Amino acid sequence: AESDICCTSANAVKVVESIDNDEVLFVPDQYLGHYVSTKTKKKIHLWPGYCPTHVRIQPQDIMQLKQENPQARVVIHPECRPDVIALADEVMSTGGMIRYAHRNDVQEMIVGTEIGIIHRLKKENPGKKFIPVSEQAVCPNMKLITLEKVLWSLEEMRLVVKVSEAIRLKARATVDKMLAIV
Known part of the structure; x- marks a missing residue:
């Protein structure tokens, strides 16, 4: 919720290219950020995170x-x-x-x-x-999610993730910005 815009691996280059600034702090995946840096002229500052898989x-x-x-x-x-x-x-x-x-x-x-x-x-x-x-x-995180667990969660309305309205609105804004581009 603290970012200006979000992206996926499928649209990261397009999203970064859409940013008006010449420099971008790319979080949280340094390797996706490095790949994007090879496809754009923008200066990419990489966050030292990565996908363990x-x-x-x-x-x-x-x-x-x-x-x-x-x-x-x-x-x-x-x-x-x-x-x-x-x-x-x-x-x-x-x-x-x-x-x-x-x-x-x-x-x-x-x-x-x-x-x-x-x-x-x-x-x-x-x-x-x-x-x-x-x-x-x-x-291991993807393997925790099954169709049966999703169905159970929806039927029982359990495992609800709750965030404050302020965080929800900020997070939604970053997703909306991305969707407007792609």
């Missing part, structure tokens, strides 16, 4: 998988470290990866993001091969 994706794993699967395209999430992104054929959000798999004739993809996407990619693209860069790229 994407940081588990290592360059040596990509190089080994590429040797084993030379025809595969390497698609990497922009929250990965720069040395990982340097090995990518494509850098994109998880939504971008799903669209890429649908729209391209690529038959094999080495996928560098949270491993949960592999199931969806395989289900929606039968006959194509999807290889996770790391079996360790598991987000």
Whole structure:
């Protein structure tokens, strides 16, 4: 709620480009911020945070998988470290990866993001091969959320997150600014 605008990995470059200032403090993910800095002329000040799941994706794993699967395209999430992104054929959000798999004739993809996407990619693209860069790229927080738990929470109106009206309004303003751009 203390930021001027928010972004996602899919729209971070567009959001940063929309900012009038020449300098931007990018929080909380330094690796997404670094990726954005390679796509804009703005001076990006990075916050030393990162996604603990994407940081588990290592360059040596990509190089080994590429040797084993030379025809595969390497698609990497922009929250990965720069040395990982340097090995990518494509850098994109998880939504971008799903669209890429649908729209391209690529038959094999080495996928560098949270491993949960592999199931969806395989289900929606039968006959194509999807290889996770790391079996360790598991987000424990994402795994806590299930359809059953969401349904239970909605039916029982439990686990409600409460914030002050002042914080809610500030947070909403940052989301609204982002949505006006994208």
